[in-house]
Amino acid sequence: MSTSVTPESTTTTSTWTIDPAHSVAEFKVRHMMVTNVKGHFTSLRGVLNFDSADVTRSYIEAEIDATSISTRDPQRDTHLKSADFFDVEKFPTLSFSSTRFARGANGHLEMTGDLTLHGITRRVVFTVEGPTAQHKDPWGNVKMGASATTQINRKDFGLVWNAALETGGLLVGDEVTITLEIEFAKAA
Numbered sequence: 001m002s003t004s005v006t007p008e009s010t011t012t013t014s015t016w017t018i019d020p021a022h023s024v025a026e027f028k029v030r031h032m033m034v035t036n037v038k039g040h041f042t043s044l045r046g047v048l049n050f051d052s053a054d055v056t057r058s059y060i061e062a063e064i065d066a067t068s069i070s071t072r073d074p075q076r077d078t079h080l081k082s083a084d085f086f087d088v089e090k091f092p093t094l095s096f097s098s099t100r101f102a103r104g105a106n107g108h109l110e111m112t113g114d115l116t117l118h119g120i121t122r123r124v125v126f127t128v129e130g131p132t133a134q135h136k137d138p139w140g141n142v143k144m145g146a147s148a149t150t151q152i153n154r155k156d157f158g159l160v161w162n163a164a165l166e167t168g169g170l171l172v173g174d175e176v177t178i179t180l181e182i183e184f185a186k187a188a
Contacts, residue, residue, distance in 0.1 A: 012053035016184035018046040018062060019143070023182045025064050029154070030173030039080070041094075043068035048184055055109060055131070056101040064094040084161040091119045099123070111148060117157040126150045126180070134186070142186035149179050 025044050031037040046062030066088045069080050081088045098113035109128040114121050130146030137143055154160075154176050162172050 015187040016048040039071035
């Protein structure tokens with residue numbers, strides 16, 4: 001019986017996990033037509049398959065626990081978790097799966113993918129800054145980071161609750177800006 005030996009393949013792809021302690025998924029939306037209100041989710045996880053030779057061949061999947069929403073106001077958080085908004089009993093997670101990475105005209109990376117929110121999936125495009133250079137933390141873990149931003153219309157995801165203001169206009173704006181500040185840890 002003969003055995004064949006193949007040379008070790010040189011791969012430029014590595015696996016990274018989202019470090020939830022050093023990452024944040026944040027959103028902001030216009031409140032009463034006068035200011036933006038921000039909130040964030042405290043529980044997120046995901047995996048990045050990163051191609052260091054050609055970042056456009058990378059792929060990411062991420063999930064957010066919708067029940068972890070925080071706007072620094074418990075009453076508002078309870079309302080956002082209700083059927084009026086996220087309906088966390090029926091839809092406990094938000095998810096994102098990339099379908100394409102490409103270089104945009106401004107030099108930034110553009111990440112296209114499927115965002116599922118409130119049980120509805122829509123294609124969105126994030127503008128990405130990064131990835132940053134890789135660094136070792138004091139415990140020997142290899143880390144890198146990226147920031148990403150997109151804007152969605154909440155009504156496209158079935159989040160249609162609103163209230164009319166006495167002076168005209170609506171209580172909650174339709175446009176929502178999503179900002180991700182993500183630190184990745186290289187998988188062993």
